[in-house]
Amino acid sequence: MESVLTFTERGIYCPAGDFYIDPWKPVPRAVITHAHSDHARWGNQHYLCTKDSVPLLQLRLGKDISAQGLPYGETLHFNGVTVSFHPAGHMIGSAQVKIMHQGQTWVVSGDYKTENDGISGAFEPLKCQVFITESTFGLPIYHWKPQAAIMDDIRLWIHENEQSGKNSILVAYSLGKAQRLLYNLRNAVPRFLVHGAIYNAHEVLLRQNWPLPPVELITPDTPKEHFRGSLIIAPPSTADSAWMRRFSPYSLGVCSGWMQVRGNARRYNADAGFAISDHADWRGLLQTIRYTGAEKVFVTHGFSSVLARYLQENGLQAEEVKTAFGNEEEETTA
Amino acid sequence: MQQFSRLIFTLAQSTKTNEKLDALGRYFATANEQDRPWVLALFTGRRPKRVVNSTQLKQWSIAMAELPEWLFEECYHTVGDLAETIALLLPPPETKAQPQPLHHWLESLLRLEKATEAEKETFIRSAWDQMEHTERFVFNKLITGGFRIGVSQSMIVNALAKTYQIAPATVSHMISGNWDPRQTTMEALLNEENSNTDDSKPYPFFLAYALEAPPAGLGAPEEWQAEWKWDGIRGQMIRRNGQLFIWSRGEELITEKFPELTALLHALPDGTAIDGEILAYDQQQDRPLPFQALQTRIGRKTITKKQLQEAPVIFHSYDLLEWQGQDIRGWPLQERRRLLESLVAQIHQPALKLSPIIPFPAWDQLAILREQSRNNGSEGIILKRCSSAYQVGRRRGDWWKWKIDPYTVDAVMIYAQKGHGRRSNLYTDYTFAVWNGDQLVPFAKAYSGLTDKEIAEVDSWVKKNALEKFGPVRTVKPELVFEIAFEGIAASGRHKSGIALRFPRIHRWRRDKPVSEINTLDDLKKLLGTTPS
Numbered sequence: 001m002e003s004v005l006t007f008t009e010r011g012i013y014c015p016a017g018d019f020y021i022d023p024w025k026p027v028p029r030a031v032i033t034h035a036h037s038d039h040a041r042w043g044n045q046h047y048l049c050t051k052d053s054v055p056l057l058q059l060r061l062g063k064d065i066s067a068q069g070l071p072y073g074e075t076l077h078f079n080g081v082t083v084s085f086h087p088a089g090h091m092i093g094s095a096q097v098k099i100m101h102q103g104q105t106w107v108v109s110g111d112y113k114t115e116n117d118g119i120s121g122a123f124e125p126l127k128c129q130v131f132i133t134e135s136t137f138g139l140p141i142y143h144w145k146p147q148a149a150i151m152d153d154i155r156l157w158i159h160e161n162e163q164s165g166k167n168s169i170l171v172a173y174s175l176g177k178a179q180r181l182l183y184n185l186r187n188a189v190p191r192f193l194v195h196g197a198i199y200n201a202h203e204v205l206l207r208q209n210w211p212l213p214p215v216e217l218i219t220p221d222t223p224k225e226h227f228r229g230s231l232i233i234a235p236p237s238t239a240d241s242a243w244m245r246r247f248s249p250y251s252l253g254v255c256s257g258w259m260q261v262r263g264n265a266r267r268y269n270a271d272a273g274f275a276i277s278d279h280a281d282w283r284g285l286l287q288t289i290r291y292t293g294a295e296k297v298f299v300t301h302g303f304s305s306v307l308a309r310y311l312q313e314n315g316l317q318a319e320e321v322k323t324a325f326g327n328e329e330e331e332t333t334a
Numbered sequence: 335m336q337q338f339s340r341l342i343f344t345l346a347q348s349t350k351t352n353e354k355l356d357a358l359g360r361y362f363a364t365a366n367e368q369d370r371p372w373v374l375a376l377f378t379g380r381r382p383k384r385v386v387n388s389t390q391l392k393q394w395s396i397a398m399a400e401l402p403e404w405l406f407e408e409c410y411h412t413v414g415d416l417a418e419t420i421a422l423l424l425p426p427p428e429t430k431a432q433p434q435p436l437h438h439w440l441e442s443l444l445r446l447e448k449a450t451e452a453e454k455e456t457f458i459r460s461a462w463d464q465m466e467h468t469e470r471f472v473f474n475k476l477i478t479g480g481f482r483i484g485v486s487q488s489m490i491v492n493a494l495a496k497t498y499q500i501a502p503a504t505v506s507h508m509i510s511g512n513w514d515p516r517q518t519t520m521e522a523l524l525n526e527e528n529s530n531t532d533d534s535k536p537y538p539f540f541l542a543y544a545l546e547a548p549p550a551g552l553g554a555p556e557e558w559q560a561e562w563k564w565d566g567i568r569g570q571m572i573r574r575n576g577q578l579f580i581w582s583r584g585e586e587l588i589t590e591k592f593p594e595l596t597a598l599l600h601a602l603p604d605g606t607a608i609d610g611e612i613l614a615y616d617q618q619q620d621r622p623l624p625f626q627a628l629q630t631r632i633g634r635k636t637i638t639k640k641q642l643q644e645a646p647v648i649f650h651s652y653d654l655l656e657w658q659g660q661d662i663r664g665w666p667l668q669e670r671r672r673l674l675e676s677l678v679a680q681i682h683q684p685a686l687k688l689s690p691i692i693p694f695p696a697w698d699q700l701a702i703l704r705e706q707s708r709n710n711g712s713e714g715i716i717l718k719r720c721s722s723a724y725q726v727g728r729r730r731g732d733w734w735k736w737k738i739d740p741y742t743v744d745a746v747m748i749y750a751q752k753g754h755g756r757r758s759n760l761y762t763d764y765t766f767a768v769w770n771g772d773q774l775v776p777f778a779k780a781y782s783g784l785t786d787k788e789i790a791e792v793d794s795w796v797k798k799n800a801l802e803k804f805g806p807v808r809t810v811k812p813e814l815v816f817e818i819a820f821e822g823i824a825a826s827g828r829h830k831s832g833i834a835l836r837f838p839r840i841h842r843w844r845r846d847k848p849v850s851e852i853n854t855l856d857d858l859k860k861l862l863g864t865t866p867s
Contacts, residue, residue, distance in 0.1 A: 140401060141409045141422040260422070261413050262346065264759060267786075271347055306408050313402065 004081075004099055004106045004130070007298075007321050012108060012132065016101050017081030019048070021108050024324035031083060033110025034094035035060055035175060038325050048076070050085045053093030055204050056175065072121070088112040089123035090278050091176035092210065098126060106130040107292065113277065114284035117147055119183040119210070120176070123288075131294035134325070135302030136279040137257050144257070144281045147184065150274055154181075155188050157253055157272050158231060167250040169232040171239050171268075174198045176278050177255055178233050179205065179212060185231060186213040193218050193226060195234040195243075240269055257281075289316070301325040337365055338373065338436045339472045345483040354485065358493035362520070368437040371515040371523065377490045378509060379585055381479055385446040386454055388416055388478065394455050395420040398462065411752055411806040412759055417474030421467055431464035439473060441516060488727045498524050503538070503726045510585060511535035533574040536581040537607060537655050537663060541728035542716055542735040549717060549736060550697045559667065559720050560692040560700055562712035563735055564650060565625050565821075566613035567632070571595070571649055572656070573602040580612075580649075588612075591631065592647050594685050601681040605659030608674070609724070610651040610689070617646070617684060622711045625836060626824050650687050651678060655724055663724035670724070707738045713821060714738045740819035741861060742841055743853040746812045748774055750796040753781065761796040761808070762789055764840075766818055770831075770855040774812055777831035777858065778820070783840030792843075812849055817841040823861050833858055 011023030026043035035056035051069035085095035257277025265273030311318035714737035722732035753762030822836035
């Protein structure tokens with residue numbers, strides 16, 4: 001029997017349905033798990049993604065792309081292949097893709113996290129025969145504190161900064177992490193000031209009625225008095241830049257799973273590192289994989305060889321697969 | 335321990351000297367009294383003897399975390415720090431016990447010295463079981479050593495000076511030498527009257543700053559004294575109350591390691607302290623041996639006859655700090671020097687030499703002499719202002735080192751490995767090769783010399799161009815060319831290339847050079863005759 005999905009140099013391909021999932025080279029039909037740039041790339045003729053992802057794809061790739069949105073859980077058929085999207089909990093609109101063909105069920109995880117962050121959708125565990133999983137944080141050193149505890153840490157940090165007369169700047173990836181922070185800290189500060197990259201996404205999401213707090217765009221004219229008492233959110237590229245200097249004196253907090261290791265926080269010259277990630281931690285990955293009941297697991301981007309070996313040693317058929325999904329976003333942030 | 339953990343994290347996270355000083359000041363003003371001398375000891379290189387080794391820590395934590403060993407190793411390579419890896423992997427504590435102060439843990443560790451392995455394991459595992467993540471990390475660090483939090487000796491001295499309202503140079507002297515954190519308090523340590531009771535107490539070293547511009551800017555040549563700069567072990571030799579003490583610059587007592595020098599006990603008068611350099615020396619040729627010779631003497635507990643014969647050491651005197659029991663560091667250099675010269679001449683011992691003064695009528699003549707440094711086995715010139723006092727620490731103004739330019743070769747990177755600490759998770763440690771015929775031969779490893787931006791660039795290149803994986807090491811396409819600088823080169827039977835370099839580091843990235851044009855092993859071997867080390 002033909003394999004439902006194959007790994008090609010353009011990306012993960014479904015021969016029976018003739019479509020690709022998150023292809024890294026332009027193809028006629030692309031099924032997209034989420035709107036991050038290493039998964040939703042430019043140049044495909046047609047995009048299929050979740051309904052919530054469409055405006056974000058348009059923001060990233062242009063208004064004129066041909067994109068079709070499908071609500072979570074609804075199915076679509078291509079040549080007898082059934083495709084559906086299921087919440088991945090990674091960011092707004094993110095999904096796992098379930099593909100059913102001739103009695104076989106395959107699931108492509110995309111990027112996922114198992115904790116419900118309140119805004120990215122609650123991760124839906126799925127049963128399947130073959131599971132293709134990410135492994136960004138596939139080492140047992142990565143185990144996240146519950147989100148509520150991290151938000152408490154952030155609130156405390158904001159408070160301490162105020163005490164010592166410093167402005168608070170959080171560095172977070174503009175799509176995903178920034179909204180997660182805005183939503184969960186919505187009652188923590190009187191005002192959010194955000195960088196243009198975050199502002200653009202925010203405008204799009206507000207138009208879609210996402211329950212996000214109002215934010216103020218930082219411009220050269222933003223009065224200095226607005227800095228004090230606000231929470232400033234900026235993307236990673238601005239860390240320690242000339243753009244950031246205007247907020248001096250400030251304390252820089254970096255929000256990223258990589259902050260779990262002390263050295264990384266120091267590398268960013270961060271005053272505080274918050275290990276908060278939109279990817280599953282080691283336990284999250286293992287629980288999810290076990291739940292699927294999959295006979296075969298393909299492990300993509302991240303600590304793929306480690307996770308694959310660990311799964312093998314625990315009696316699963318697992319294999320490492322090279323893909324072009326980076327963790328650029330996470331590495332530079334995040 | 336929690337207050338100490340907080341101190342460590344504040345110090346690690348801060349990049350500003352003033353913030354660090356404040357944090358230290360606050361700590362010394364408010365911490366548990368028995369903890370304070372311990373913290374001073376830890377920050378001034380007086381770490382207690384290690385009672386548990388890395389392998390034991392690793393095995394016990396693997397057992398507690400129920401992980402396969404290979405997975406532990408993978409984690410370690412990513413984190414880059416054993417103490418932190420263990421803290422991240424241990425399961426959450428089972429019993430939440432009353433937190434213990436720092437001195438409790440340090441003293442308990444010291445008591446383990448004679449314990450059996452099983453007793454050690456029981457103690458460490460139950461300690462882990464009482465601690466939260468950060469405490470575990472700090473506890474592990476106390477065992478494995480090295481906090482790498484950017485606290486220098488001078489920062490500690492300044493913090494204490496501020497907290498206790500004593501001049502920094504005085505603090506520096508008071509906290510030097512032999513003392514036991516279990517048996518002293520900060521008050522006793524920083525008490526003027528007590529500070530003379532320790533006969534071994536050394537003076538803080540005065541260190542030269544690297545000269546950044548040509549020396550002509552320093553003023554008239556006759557106001558300066560020039561000496562050769564030697565690459566040995568900077569030391570201080572003290573005789574007081576019929577006893578001889580030799581200290582290294584790291585404030586380690588190394589008297590026992592150099593039996594040749596202990597003969598000087600009888601020659602030196604009481605109340606003498608000499609600053610100098612310990613050098614392995616060829617008495618017949620009257621010149622220092624390469625640094626490799628001295629290396630055979632470092633880090634050994636017992637010295638064999640053979641080592642004594644092959645690498646005999648001398649004390650090469652630079653300066654006189656104490657004379658007839660009097661601290662003369664405030665005298666002008668030329669007067670201290672006059673006394674030093676007559677002392678060395680008077681006692682006339684082959685193991686005590688005088689660092690010769692290089693006469694030079696004009697700066698440009700000194701520049702020519704400096705070029706010959708390598709011929710006589712030195713690494714450049716030291717300039718000292720004739721009227722200068724012997725100060726504390728590394729300071730600009732009166733002492734300068736004017737080193738010769740390093741050797742350089744162009745080489746290609748062939749292996750990369752992730753770094754430690756601040757650079758864990760980044761490929762920062764590289765192995766370089768030169769051509770030998772049509773083969774690339776590895777000849778040097780270097781960890782430093784690139785900017786953070788360049789490191790990030792090389793790191794992402796390595797991730798895309800890795801060919802094979804050997805544990806933590808990746809072989810990469812031989813493509814990136816770097817100029818490697820080093821201070822010396824010596825023949826070596828232990829290296830595949832047949833040579834060993836001293837202080838190799840990356841000088842710059844040669845993006846303009848193709849691999850075909852890098853240097854050859856023959857080029858390197860040609861340098862062999864030209865260098866002392």
